[in-house]
Amino acid sequence: xxxxxxxxxxxxxxxxxxxxxxxxxxxxxxxxxxxxxxxxxxxxxxxxxxxxxxxxxxxxxxxxxxxxxxxxxxxxxxxxxxxxxxxxxxxxxxxxxxxxxxxxxxxxxxxxxxxxxxxxxxxxxxxxxxxxxxxxxxxxxxxxxxxxxxxxxxxxxxxxxxxxxxxxxxxxxxxxxxxxxxxxxxxxxxxxxxxxxxxxxxxxxxxxxxxxxxxxxxxxxxxxxxxxxxxxxxxxxxxxxxxxxxxxxxxxxxxxxxxxxxxxxxxxxxxxxxxxxxxxxxxxxxxxxxxxxxxxxxxxxxxxxxxxxxxxxxxxxxxxxxxxxxxxxxxxxxxxxxxxxxxxxxxxxxxxxxxxxxxxxxx
Numbered sequence: 001x002x003x004x005x006x007x008x009x010x011x012x013x014x015x016x017x018x019x020x021x022x023x024x025x026x027x028x029x030x031x032x033x034x035x036x037x038x039x040x041x042x043x044x045x046x047x048x049x050x051x052x053x054x055x056x057x058x059x060x061x062x063x064x065x066x067x068x069x070x071x072x073x074x075x076x077x078x079x080x081x082x083x084x085x086x087x088x089x090x091x092x093x094x095x096x097x098x099x100x101x102x103x104x105x106x107x108x109x110x111x112x113x114x115x116x117x118x119x120x121x122x123x124x125x126x127x128x129x130x131x132x133x134x135x136x137x138x139x140x141x142x143x144x145x146x147x148x149x150x151x152x153x154x155x156x157x158x159x160x161x162x163x164x165x166x167x168x169x170x171x172x173x174x175x176x177x178x179x180x181x182x183x184x185x186x187x188x189x190x191x192x193x194x195x196x197x198x199x200x201x202x203x204x205x206x207x208x209x210x211x212x213x214x215x216x217x218x219x220x221x222x223x224x225x226x227x228x229x230x231x232x233x234x235x236x237x238x239x240x241x242x243x244x245x246x247x248x249x250x251x252x253x254x255x256x257x258x259x260x261x262x263x264x265x266x267x268x269x270x271x272x273x274x275x276x277x278x279x280x281x282x283x284x285x286x287x288x289x290x291x292x293x294x295x296x297x298x299x300x301x302x303x304x305x306x307x308x309x310x311x312x313x314x315x316x317x318x319x320x321x322x323x324x325x326x327x328x329x330x331x332x333x334x335x336x337x338x339x340x341x342x343x344x345x346x347x348x349x350x351x352x353x354x355x356x357x358x359x360x361x362x363x
Contacts, residue, residue: 003043006256008205016097018127030076031250054091060141064099074116079119081239101150106269114271118207128212129159130169136176137317148276154181158215161186187218202256220261281318
């Protein structure tokens with residue numbers, strides 16, 4: 001069991017395991033999640049490190065395919081703790097333990113679905129770089145998602161060697177960070193890495209998120225001390241990074257910490273992030289309580305304290321994210337109503353079909 005603690009196991013997961021009272025199932029952590037197969041990290045009977053491949057059982061597969069709000073919690077994702085029935089080098093996952101944090105985004109596509117990017121993460125490094133990728137507005141969006149996930153955010157300005165004056169970029173990030181640490185790093189030269197390592201202690205899980213080309217894989221390699229992920233240069237023509245990380249993977253460091261690299265996310269669609277909005281924009285939330293009007297929209301109302309005190313770009317970003325959340329809620333409501341309508345239509349059709357063969361139902 002000691003090795004499990006180096007993988008992030010703690011008392012909350014132990015309590016869940018004991019409540020299930022099934023000695024045939026063993027805990028393991030998802031390191032890589034493919035469509036139907038999972039690579040798990042765990043411990044053998046002697047408590048030594050063990051890896052195995054597994055699939056989810058029929059119950060979990062059915063729950064994940066229902067398309068309900070709980071479907072995203074039924075399918076394991078990278079970082080999840082699962083209970084597995086181990087066979088001959090292959091396992092079957094029967095339970096996904098309740099997550100202590102989950103980093104989510106709105107999945108790509110026309111449907112309003114949630115995608116769980118990572119689970120049970122303690123700290124998230126939101127990585128940016130001082131080139132065309134740099135955007136305080138994108139940093140705000142990441143902060144909302146991270147605060148809402150239940151993890152701690154850290155803003156990382158990587159590739160500091162690309163600019164002569166990193167202080168100006170740090171100043172812009174600190175203006176939106178509201179006390180969140182901003183760490184300047186050059187993975188190429190090794191500066192700032194000790195500050196990042198302080199978050200990756202034994203049993204601690206850190207995820208790296210950010211756009212393609214900001215150097216997440218280079219950071220992972222530098223923190224790990226060996227080449228774990230392939231890296232690529234940023235194109236000179238447009239400062240756009242090339243995707244070198246094609247899947248999410250949980251990597252165990254020699255010191256006991258865990259790092260989770262993620263593919264680049266230029267767009268991060270938020271998902272029901274009310275708590276994250278409050279944390280990331282607490283300055284605006286506090287000022288709003290001082291407005292003359294209780295229903296002030298902070299648009300052009302006379303005497304609005306928010307308009308007077310908050311930088312226009314930050315206020316516009318806050319209002320844009322609020323509109324995005326409201327639009328998403330409306331879409332969810334419409335889709336929920338449509339699903340209910342389809343379900344009842346199927347029930348009525350099934351009833352009509354039965355009534356044709358059962359005279360009792362025709363009365």
